[in-house]
Amino acid sequence: MKEKESGWMSKKEEQQLLQQIHLAYNDVVKTSPEFAQLLLDAYQSIEKGESYQIICTRIGYTCAKYALNHYSELTENVANCIQLIEKIDRTYRGWATII
Numbered sequence: 468m469k470e471k472e473s474g475w476m477s478k479k480e481e482q483q484l485l486q487q488i489h490l491a492y493n494d495v496v497k498t499s500p501e502f503a504q505l506l507l508d509a510y511q512s513i514e515k516g517e518s519y520q521i522i523c524t525r526i527g528y529t530c531a532k533y534a535l536n537h538y539s540e541l542t543e544n545v546a547n548c549i550q551l552i553e554k555i556d557r558t559y560r561g562w563a564t565i566i
Contacts, residue, residue, distance in 0.1 A: 481519055484551055485510060491548035498540075502533050506548070520559035527556030
C-alpha cells in the first residue's frame with residue numbers, strides 16, 4: 468500500500484529530515500552552540516506539527532551561510548542535513564511562487 472503523501476513529502480521523508488537534523492545537531496552541539504540551537508528549535512517545531520516546509524524556508528539561508536563559513540569543518544551529517552533543508556526550501560519556494 469502506498470504511503471499517503473502530506474504536502475510535497477511523505478511522512479517517511481519528513482522522518483528522514485528529523486533524523487538528519489538530529490545527526491547534525493549531535494555533530495555541532497559542542498563546536499557551534501548557536502547553529503545547534505537553530506537545529507534544535509527546528510526539530511522541536513516539526514515535532515509539534517509545524518510545517519517543515521516553512522521551517523526549512525525559515526532556516527535555509529542561515530544553514531547555507533553556516534556551510535559557507537564552516538566549509539572545511541563540515542561533517543558528513545551536517546552537510547547532508549543542510550543539503551536536505553536547502554532542497555526542501557527550494558521546492559517550497561518554487562511552489563509558493565506558483566500559488
